Amino acid sequence: MTEQTKLGGSFNFPGTSMTVNRVGYGAMQLAGPHVWGPPRDVDGAVAVLREAIAMGVNHIDTSDFYGPHVTNQIIKQALHPYREGLVIVTKVGARRGEDQSWIPALSPKELTDGVHDNLRNLGLDALDVVNLRVGGITGPSEGSIEEQFTVLADLKRQGLIRHLGLSNVTAKQLAEAQSIADVVCIQNLYNVVHRSDDGFIDNLAKQGIAYVPFFPLGGFTPLQSSALDSAAASVGATPMQVALAWLLQRSPNILLIPGTSSMDHLRDNLKAATIELSREIIADLDAISGVVAQ
Ligand SMILES: NC(=O)c1ccc[n+]([C@@H]2O[C@H](COP(=O)([O-])OP(=O)(O)OC[C@H]3O[C@@H](n4cnc5c(N)ncnc54)[C@H](OP(=O)(O)O)[C@@H]3O)[C@@H](O)[C@H]2O)c1
Numbered sequence: 001m002t003e004q005t006k007l008g009g010s011f012n013f014p015g016t017s018m019t020v021n022r023v024g025y026g027a028m029q030l031a032g033p034h035v036w037g038p039p040r041d042v043d044g045a046v047a048v049l050r051e052a053i054a055m056g057v058n059h060i061d062t063s064d065f066y067g068p069h070v071t072n073q074i075i076k077q078a079l080h081p082y083r084e085g086l087v088i089v090t091k092v093g094a095r096r097g098e099d100q101s102w103i104p105a106l107s108p109k110e111l112t113d114g115v116h117d118n119l120r121n122l123g124l125d126a127l128d129v130v131n132l133r134v135g136g137i138t139g140p141s142e143g144s145i146e147e148q149f150t151v152l153a154d155l156k157r158q159g160l161i162r163h164l165g166l167s168n169v170t171a172k173q174l175a176e177a178q179s180i181a182d183v184v185c186i187q188n189l190y191n192v193v194h195r196s197d198d199g200f201i202d203n204l205a206k207q208g209i210a211y212v213p214f215f216p217l218g219g220f221t222p223l224q225s226s227a228l229d230s231a232a233a234s235v236g237a238t239p240m241q242v243a244l245a246w247l248l249q250r251s252p253n254i255l256l257i258p259g260t261s262s263m264d265h266l267r268d269n270l271k272a273a274t275i276e277l278s279r280e281i282i283a284d285l286d287a288i289s290g291v292v293a294q
Pocket of ligand 1: 025026027028029032061062091133137167168187213214215216217218219220222240241256257259260262264265266268269
């Protein structure tokens with residue numbers, strides 16, 4: 001099995017020369033507790049990133065508000081100068097309060113400053129992909145994103161951003177953004193239990209746009225389900241590996257960015273694409289969220 005097959009095969013972001021393996025890595029867990037300040041073990045965080053790359057990961061998701069700044073600085077420390085073909089996707093649209101809160105930062109100045117913060121802390125002249133993050137952590141809320149997306153489209157024209165994506169958005173907001181500039185990926189909350197984006201994913205697949213679920217393993221409250229446990233027992237994997245394998249089988253435009261600060265969990269997660277789930281197991285897993293299998 002080639003490195004690419006082991007990581008779920010490849011995906012080409014639409015209208016770009018960027019091709020990534022479907023199993024990538026989400027860097028949020030590399031900052032300290034509550035995504036604040038440095039981790040207890042900086043060398044361990046650096047080692048996790050280097051191992052991910054050594055195992056073939058070429059898609060990393062990050063943001064400068066993780067830490068804040070810390071996660072990007074660790075990525076730079078571990079991986080700069082970056083390997084040819086590595087795609088680093090970041091996001092703007094929030095900032096952190098002194099009390100560790102997550103505050104929307106969507107004014108033109110805040111978005112522009114966010115792009116420059118990412119460039120500086122990652123040590124880059126241009127960002128591969130920037131997601132405009134709107135909505136809340138639990139889901140999107142309707143409303144125009146024209147002003148915010150136009151700011152990012154302008155920064156793209158200036159050469160600071162290569163491609164654009166969106167996070168925590170609805171189909172209507174995607175359509176509005178697409179009238180301004182091309183969108184290559186969507187990053188919303190989705191996993192085997194939380195499936196409100198089922199229809200949206202199918203629509204994006206038709207357009208060839210990547211759907212990159214955040215909290216693929218449940219995020220701060222990792223998934224727990226007896227269906228995951230029994231599926232894991234029957235395929236000889238862990239419940240988390242099954243949750244990731246289910247996402248890979250759900251739709252070919254789904255890319256994985258599971259987050260971990262643990263070397264063992266990283267290695268487990270990168271094996272998810274080698275697990276094949278039968279139709280019966282998928283039907284059992286679909287039942288967790290009340291979806292009727294086709
Ligand atoms: N756009 C947005 O608004 C948004 C919001 C949240 C996150 N994100 C992005 O999405 C990425 C993924 O989200 P996430 O990291 O928050 O959540 P996640 O991937 O769903 O889950 C991470 C949690 O699962 C644990 N874990 C990971 N692998 C495991 C394994 N094999 N076995 C057992 N436990 C495991 C991690 O702990 P250990 O460290 O102990 O492994 C951590 O507690 C983030 O890194 C970030 O880049 C985006």
